[in-house]
Amino acid sequence: MKVNTKGALFASLILSALFLGGCDRLLVLDPKGPQAEVQANDTMLLIYLMSGIVLVVFALLVFMLVKYRASKQSPDYEPPHIHGHWLVEAICIGIPVLIVIFLSFRTVESNYSVESAPEEYIEEEPLVIYASSSDWKWHFSYPEQGIETVNYLFIPANRNIEFKLYSFGPITSFWIPQLGGQKYAMADMVTTLHLAADVEGEFWGRNANFAGRGTAEQTFDVTALSHEEFDEWVEDIHATAEPLTEEKFEELLEPGHLGKSTYTGTHLEFSPAPEHNHGNSDSEDTDHDEHAHTEQK
Numbered sequence: 001m002k003v004n005t006k007g008a009l010f011a012s013l014i015l016s017a018l019f020l021g022g023c024d025r026l027l028v029l030d031p032k033g034p035q036a037e038v039q040a041n042d043t044m045l046l047i048y049l050m051s052g053i054v055l056v057v058f059a060l061l062v063f064m065l066v067k068y069r070a071s072k073q074s075p076d077y078e079p080p081h082i083h084g085h086w087l088v089e090a091i092c093i094g095i096p097v098l099i100v101i102f103l104s105f106r107t108v109e110s111n112y113s114v115e116s117a118p119e120e121y122i123e124e125e126p127l128v129i130y131a132s133s134s135d136w137k138w139h140f141s142y143p144e145q146g147i148e149t150v151n152y153l154f155i156p157a158n159r160n161i162e163f164k165l166y167s168f169g170p171i172t173s174f175w176i177p178q179l180g181g182q183k184y185a186m187a188d189m190v191t192t193l194h195l196a197a198d199v200e201g202e203f204w205g206r207n208a209n210f211a212g213r214g215t216a217e218q219t220f221d222v223t224a225l226s227h228e229e230f231d232e233w234v235e236d237i238h239a240t241a242e243p244l245t246e247e248k249f250e251e252l253l254e255p256g257h258l259g260k261s262t263y264t265g266t267h268l269e270f271s272p273a274p275e276h277n278h279g280n281s282d283s284e285d286t287d288h289d290e291h292a293h294t295e296q297k
Contacts, residue, residue, distance in 0.1 A: 027177035032203065032224075033196045034118040035180035042110050049099070114181060117160045118196045126162040126194070127155065130266070130273055133185050133207060134168040135255035136214030141266035145234045148244050150252060150261045152221045156230040157200045163193040166273055168253055173209035176222055182208045190275045197224035217257050237262055246270045 029044070031037040117126060130141040131153075140149045155161050165174050165185035174193065175182035183193040197203070207218040225233065244263035249271065252258065 027204070030178060032199050032201065033179040034120055034198065035114045035195055036178055038110055038113050039181055042106065045106070049103075053099075115194070117162070117194045120198075121158065121160040121196055124159060126160040128162045128164065129153070129155070130164045130166075130268060131174055131185065132166050132168060132267075132273070133172040133174070133211075133218070134253045135170075135212060136207070136218040137252070137256075137258050138174075138205075138207075138218070138220045139252065139267065140220075141268050142234075143266055143268055145237075146265060147234060147237045147241070148263045148266045150258060151219075152223070152260045153205070154223050154225060154230060154233055155197060156227045157197045157224040159196060159227070161195050161197075163195065164273060164275075165191045165193060170211040171209055172207045172211050172218070174205070175208040176203055176205040178203045179222070184209065188274050190273050200224050200226060212255075214255070214257060221260075238264055 028036070029040050031040045128143060130139075130143065132139045132141070137151055138153075140153050142148065163174065163183075165183060166189065167185045167187050169187070171187075172185045173182045174185050176195065179195045179197055180193070183191055185191065201224055203222040203224070205220045205222050207215055209215075211218065241262045241264050244265045244267060246267075248263070249267045252261075
């Protein structure tokens with residue numbers, strides 16, 4: 001059976017265009033916060049840069065195939081020996097070196113930018129939220145507001161949000177694609193992530209690290225409100241929600257999937273975050289002083 005290769009290729013291209021035409025825009029390329037915008041710009045920069053490199057390589061390939069293709073020369077023909085050319089060698093070595101240097105500086109600059117608090121909101125005190133994971137859910141503690149939510153998150157727009165991340169189980173990765181990059185949440189330590197939403201709206205977050213059979217459903221909703229609406233939401237929670245007890249929190253930690261829930265108080269009151277400093281110089285100095293005091297006795 002003879003297969004029409006050109007026809008099959010053309011049909012596959014048409015089908016790809018039809019199916020992909022209905023896809024939503026990639027969330028990582030639709031930033032709604034300063035950290036995400038830096039990462040989206042870097043992603044597009046890499047796409048353009050790598051596309052240019054690929055086009056140059058293919059253009060050189062076509063040039064070589066055409067210029068040095070088989071000819072009708074006699075079988076005993078020997079092409080002239082060509083010595084190296086300093087300009088060609090300088091271009092072949094210099095351009096990759098310049099690209100690596102440029103990407104190195106851009107990477108350091110971007111990493112510093114996304115790891116720091118957003119410059120637009122650096123003057124304002126950040127809202128601290130403890131985001132902890134368990135199998136397979138997310139717990140969001142607001143110590144200043146005295147409330148806790150499960151599997152959903154409300155934040156004020158146009159304000160720096162300082163997330164304190166840790167895990168009650170395996171390593172997870174906290175990720176809100178439209179607000180910034182992912183960061184690991186681990187047991188026995190706390191990592192910090194700064195994010196902010198430039199606009200009000202609803203976003204989507206998830207665990208981006210495999211953590212067992214329930215990983216795919218370990219997601220949460222994010223809603224950015226105005227400052228006034230956020231304060232009203234906090235007041236409404238205190239007026240309607242039940243308090244979070246230690247017994248109830250132990251139930252929430254049981255492996256499984258849960259819906260959204262809200263409580264007054266936080267689990268930090270009876271189960272503090274693991275914010276101890278490993279190898280802290282102050283503790284070492286204290287131990288040294290205690291040891292010296294013991295020797296004097």
